[in-house]
Amino acid sequence: MEQPGRVVVIGAGLGGLRTVESLRRRGYSGRIALLGAERHLPYDRPPLSKHVLRGERDVSWLRSADDVTALDVSLHLDTPATGLSVDRRTVNTASGSHAFDVAVIATGALPRRLVGMDAQVLRTLDDAYALRAALHAGSRLAVVGAGLIGCEVAASARAMGVEVTLLDVLPAPATRVLGSRVGRILGALHARHGVQLRLGVGLAGSEPGRVLLDDGSIVEADAVLQxxxxxxxxxxxxxxxxxxxxxxxxxxxxxxxxxVFAVGDVANWAGHRHEHWTSVGTQADHVAAQILGQDSAATDVAYWWSDQYDLKLQGLGRPAPDDDVEVRAWGPRARTVAVYSRNGRLTGLVGFSASSAIMRLRSDVAAGTDVQKILERFTEPMPHDSSAPSADTPDLIATPVATQSRPFNSRNRATPDFRAKSS
Ligand SMILES: Cc1cc2nc3c(=O)[nH]c(=O)nc-3n(C[C@H](O)[C@H](O)[C@H](O)COP(=O)(O)OP(=O)(O)OC[C@H]3O[C@@H](n4cnc5c(N)ncnc54)[C@H](O)[C@@H]3O)c2cc1C
Structure with missing residues (x-):
């Protein structure tokens, strides 16, 4: 197959860079332009809520300037694309347009913001520096939203000696990814590390230094992250x-x-959009192969990880929130693993520092193996409905949490400013 003459990649983050790398590795010798909205060279985002926030590292570049140059790519930083025409085969920026034979869209995602709420967000390196500057031992941080990134920030801030309140309208952290039962295990972990949990309660508003909740209570904070x-x-x-x-x-x-192709957080492939690091690289390589007419074995098992305190949470598959879940102990060190299934078939796993289970059962998640066969490979069920007294997580005891669940501000109609919007 003839190679395209000009490839334009829009978005100089993980997906954009990995696309360029894969094209070159697979032998593409034509012209590549890489357009990035940020002024920075491509950098890694996972450390932003971990080492960078804690001040242990300043940045994790995905490649040095020399390595980017070696890719023979025309790099345009601080140059956001403003439009793309499929028909005219051009990408526009404020400083001119770029003609393409193939375009790859890798512009990622933007943090949602609550209208009327003056709070920080965490998506970019500059966001991480701004949040880091607001935190010090003894300061108070309110994290609005107890998803995986909110939980990571809470854990990092606790390690810095910050007083943390973690707020969510749902009754347990990370429910969208873990489901409520495993989310309660995570909530217990944060409680054990001194995080104040305010779960199952909506937001009514915010003022400088205060978050107002719709049960009438107020959380005082020096910094607020949404x-x-x-x-x-x-x-x-x-x-x-x-x-x-x-x-x-x-x-x-x-x-x-x-x-025209799309990869990473911005891309919805056949009805599924991932927001996880590993799938970005897999997608980028698959797209590069298609552009060059080559074979590629794209795997479809979603994988994510999240570092919180001294635990590495890892997830495989795409379990639905109402899937059946069993919490079991894996291996001689009794690592905690949640096993998700639907109609008797394995749909996913979440491990708490249980890498070996995650590695060994990957193909079973892909195949949707009979869940009973999987459960036989574990040792004991975890006691009761809960958590996991295990060697690595001895303190994971589920705490009762409120079951109320409603959208932010559903009660306080008088302040309609608080609705989710994208930035
Ligand atoms: C704080 C944080 C922690 C995370 N931790 C984990 C983790 O522990 N594990 C995990 O699996 N995943 C994690 N992730 C998710 C992972 O980092 C993302 O899935 C991944 O970065 C997505 O890559 P991407 O290239 O699609 O998007 P991005 O990395 O967001 O890159 C997109 C780039 O496109 C640029 N752009 C946007 N619009 C334009 C435009 N119009 N023109 C030109 N450029 C544009 C953006 O500025 C950005 O640089 C984390 C994400 C964040 C924010």
């Missing part, structure tokens, strides 16, 4: 003739239109 999820960064693509919905809508191989 961590309520992200939306795919697609606003710049309006009018592009692409199908935009929950991201750039693509087929199962990442093709959005002839010669």
């Amino acid at each position: 961590s309520i999820g992200v939306t795919p960064d697609i606003a710049w693509l309006r009018g592009s003739e692409l199908n935009l919905n929950d991201g750039v809508m693509c087929d199962a191989g990442g093709r959005a239109a002839p010669g």
Whole structure:
């Protein structure tokens, strides 16, 4: 197959860089332009809520400037794309347009913000520096949104000696990813580390130094982080003739239109959009292979990890919130693993520092193995409904939490400013 003459990659983050690397590794010798909205070279985001926030590292570049140069790519930093025309095959920026034979969209996602709430967000390196500057031992941080990133920030801030309150309208942390039962285990972990949990309560407003809750209570804070999820960064693509919905809508191989592909957090492949580091690289390589007419074995097992305190949480698969879940102990060190299933078939796993279970059962998640066969490989069920007295997580005892669940501000209609919006 003939190689395209010009590839334009939009988004100089993980997905954009990995696409460029894969194209070169697979032998592409044509021209590549990489457009990035930020002024920084491509850097890694997972450390932002971990080492960078704690001040243990300043940044994790994905490649040095020399290594980027070695890729023979025309790099345009601080140059956000403002539009793309599939028909005219151009990408526009404020400083000019770039013609393409193939375009790869890798613009990631933007943090959701609550309208009227003056609070920080955490998506970029500059966000991490700003949040880090606001935290010191003894200061008070309120984290609005107890998803995985909110939980990571809470854990990092506790390690810095910060007083942390973790707020969520749902009754347990990270419910969207873990389900409520495993979310309660995570909540217990944070409580054991001194995080104040305010779960199952909506937000009524905020004032400088205060978060107002819809049960009438107030959380005083020196810094407030809103961590309520992200939306795919697609606003710049309006009018592009692409199908935009929950991201750039693509087929199962990442093709959005002839010669136009999307990868990473912005990309919706056959109805699924991932927001996890590992799938970005897999997608980028698969797209590079397609551009060059080569084979690629794209794996479809979603994987994520999250570092909180001294635990590494790891997830496999795409379990639905109402899937059945069994919490079991794995291996001689009795590592805690949640086993998710639907109609008797394995749909996913979440391990608490249980890498060996996650590695060994990967193909079973992909195959949807009979869950009874999987459970036989574990030792004891965890006691009761809860948590996991295990060698590595001896303190994971589920705490009772409120069961009330409603959207932010559903009670306080007088302050309609508080609705989720993308930034
Ligand atoms: C704080 C934090 C911690 C995380 N921790 C984990 C973790 O522990 N484990 C895990 O699995 N995942 C984690 N993730 C998720 C992971 O980092 C993302 O899935 C991954 O970065 C997505 O890569 P991407 O290239 O799609 O998007 P991004 O990394 O967001 O890169 C997109 C780039 O495109 C640029 N851009 C946007 N619009 C334009 C435009 N119009 N023109 C040009 N450029 C544009 C953006 O500025 C950005 O640099 C974390 C994410 C964050 C924010």
